Amino acid sequence: xSYKFDESQPIYLQLIxxxxxxxxxxxWKAGEKIESVRNLALDFAVNPNTVQRALVELENIGLxxxxxxxxxxxxQNQEKINNLKHEMAENKTRDFVIQMQAIDIEQREILxxxxxxxxxxxxxxxxxxx
Amino acid sequence: xxxxxxxxxCKRYGKFQAINNLSLELDSGQIVGLVGPNGSGKSSLxxxxxxxxxxxxxxxxINGLKPGLESRKIVxxxxxxxxxxxxxxAEQIIKLYDDFFPDxxxxxxxxxxxxxxxKSEQKLVEMSKGMGEKVQVLLxxxxxxxxxxxxxxxxxVDPASRxxxxxxxxxxxxxxxxxIVSTHLLNDIENIIDSVIFLDSGQIxxxGSTDDLREQHGKGIxxxxxxxxx
Numbered sequence: 001x002s003y004k005f006d007e008s009q010p011i012y013l014q015l016i017x018x019x020x021x022x023x024x025x026x027x028w029k030a031g032e033k034i035e036s037v038r039n040l041a042l043d044f045a046v047n048p049n050t051v052q053r054a055l056v057e058l059e060n061i062g063l064x065x066x067x068x069x070x071x072x073x074x075x076q077n078q079e080k081i082n083n084l085k086h087e088m089a090e091n092k093t094r095d096f097v098i099q100m101q102a103i104d105i106e107q108r109e110i111l112x113x114x115x116x117x118x119x120x121x122x123x124x125x126x127x128x129x130x
Numbered sequence: 131x132x133x134x135x136x137x138x139x140c141k142r143y144g145k146f147q148a149i150n151n152l153s154l155e156l157d158s159g160q161i162v163g164l165v166g167p168n169g170s171g172k173s174s175l176x177x178x179x180x181x182x183x184x185x186x187x188x189x190x191x192i193n194g195l196k197p198g199l200e201s202r203k204i205v206x207x208x209x210x211x212x213x214x215x216x217x218x219x220a221e222q223i224i225k226l227y228d229d230f231f232p233d234x235x236x237x238x239x240x241x242x243x244x245x246x247x248x249k250s251e252q253k254l255v256e257m258s259k260g261m262g263e264k265v266q267v268l269l270x271x272x273x274x275x276x277x278x279x280x281x282x283x284x285x286x287v288d289p290a291s292r293x294x295x296x297x298x299x300x301x302x303x304x305x306x307x308x309x310i311v312s313t314h315l316l317n318d319i320e321n322i323i324d325s326v327i328f329l330d331s332g333q334i335x336x337x338g339s340t341d342d343l344r345e346q347h348g349k350g351i352x353x354x355x356x357x358x359x360x
Contacts, residue, residue, distance in 0.1 A: 007350025010341035011321060041300050045293075046321045047161055048303055050341065 003044050011046055015054035018044075022064055023074060024085045031076040035066060131192050131306045133158045133277060134179060141174050141332070148174040149186070152334035158214035158276070159305045163340075164312040165352075166329030167359055172312040175329070176281045179310070180207035186265035193276060203233075206275035208266055208283055216255035220248055220265055224272075233274045245294050260287045264295075271298045278302065280311040283317055296322055316352040326351055328358060354356055 007015050022028040034040075034055065041048040055072060058064040062080055066072045075081065100110045136157040141149040147170045156162060163173050178190060181197035190203040214223055220243060228236045239289055241249060247263045247301040254262055263286045270280065281301075284292045300322060303309060320326075320340060330337040335358065336343070340351050347354050 005321060007320070007353065008348050010344045038300065038303075041299060041303075041322075044321075046297060047340075049160065049324050050301060050321075053341075067333060100160055120134070130339050 005047060006041060011050070012053040012057070013086055014048050015044065015046070016057050019054060019058055020063070020088060021079060024088055028074050029072055030081055031073050034072045034074060036071070059098075132191070133154065133193055133284070135191040137180075139175075139178070139186060139190060141171070141183070141186045148332050149178075149190050152189075152333060154327070154334065154337075155159070156234065156308055156310070158308045160193050160324040161211040161299065161303060161309040161322060162327040164310055164329065165314065165316055165326060165355055166335075167314075169187035170329040171332040172329055173281055174332075176279050176310065176312060177209075179278050180205055180209075181276075182207065182209070203231075204276040205279060205357065206231075206270050206277070208234075208270035208281055211295045212220065214254060214266075217253060219253050221250040223254065223265065224250075227272070229270050231324040235272050235274055239268055239272035241299060242272065242294075245290060263287055266292055267295050267298070271295075271302050276307060278307065278309040278311075279292065281314055282310065283311060284313060284315055291320055303318075316355055320351040328355065330359070 003018075005011055016070050017037075019028070028034065035043070037051045037055065040051045040055075044051070055064060059066060059072075062077070063075050063084065064072055086113060097110065105113070133153045134154065137153060139149050139152045139154075140147070142237065148169075152171075152175070164176070166172050175182070178186050178197060179192065181192075181199070181283075182200050186198065193204055195201040203352040205233070214226075218226070224236060224239045224243070227239070230236045243265075246261075246268065248257075248261060248264060252261075254265065257265070263283075267283050267287075268278075270278065278299075283341055284295055287295065296319065299309060299311070309321060311323070316326075323340055325337065325339045327334055336354075338346075343351060343354060349357075
């Protein structure tokens with residue numbers, strides 16, 4: 001796999017976001033063992049210490065935990081995972097609304113746009129392909 | 131004890147000052163990128179660390195040792211110039227390395243030979259320049275050394291092989307190892323290095339963690355490099 005990083009941002013921050021997405025969408029399931037640092041480094045073609053730094057941050061925010069002998073796991077706390085999903089959704093929504101306001105779109109129109117977008121075939125197809 | 135400790139290092143070639151009062155301390159457990167324009171002193175510095183050049187002034191300690199035969203036992207050095215006899219077949223060279231270096235991993239060498247799609251019975255003299263460079267890289271990476279010095283490991287090879295070399299660097303990385311890689315193809319390696327040293331006229335211009343530099347300057351390491359050396 002070859003992942004395209006934004007070079008102007010620290011890689012470890014981008015890895016944290018990727019890992020959070022994996023946890024939110026269930027690619028990494030609650031209680032599941034996380035791949036080794038080396039394998040993740042190879043998958044993303046990044047420095048192993050950078051992966052380590054991102055995983056430690058996941059631990060710090062309670063999304064993962066380490067067991068001394070067996071490795072690192074995703075939290076089993078489903079509430080934490082749900083909170084993460086809500087938090088990510090809220091952040092993305094806020095970004096979206098700010099962008100809409102920046103081009104002077106009114107509240108009514110934003111809501112209409114979202115509804116139309118949800119109804120459109122394009123989005124439905126994308127979800128099916130996912 | 132630092133893995134590499136350098137104090138006030140100077141190196142001249144006649145009137146040309148290749149390294150100018152350089153001090154540097156590096157610990158294990160990291161991959162360091164060494165970059166700089168042509169003639170900035172990259173290879174000179176690496177040759178001294180690899181104990182292939184003893185004519186310098188200043189202090190250099192490799193794991194506490196002065197560069198020499200003893201320090202070479204823990205340093206796996208990829209030269210920018212090959213130094214193996216052309217008439218040997220790839221398998222003979224691997225055998226030679228296996229006999230010579232106690233930390234050599236022959237299985238790994240043959241595995242990499244396969245990955246690079248090289249033939250073990252082919253002589254070095256019959257290989258293209260890029261193929262010869264791949265042999266050098268696999269020999270260097272197949273040692274389980276404490277310090278890896280890779281002087282321009284990716285410049286002469288095709289993109290697919292470049293990926294294999296970068297993978298072998300990630301695989302070869304360990305907590306106890308220090309890897310220094312010099313290159314002018316910063317784009318290819320900037321994601322796999324921990325920190326970067328910008329050399330200019332034999333002096334360190336910038337040194338720092340790549341993620342910290344990205345955060346500080348809001349741009350990629352390659353872009354930062356281009357901006358500084360314009």
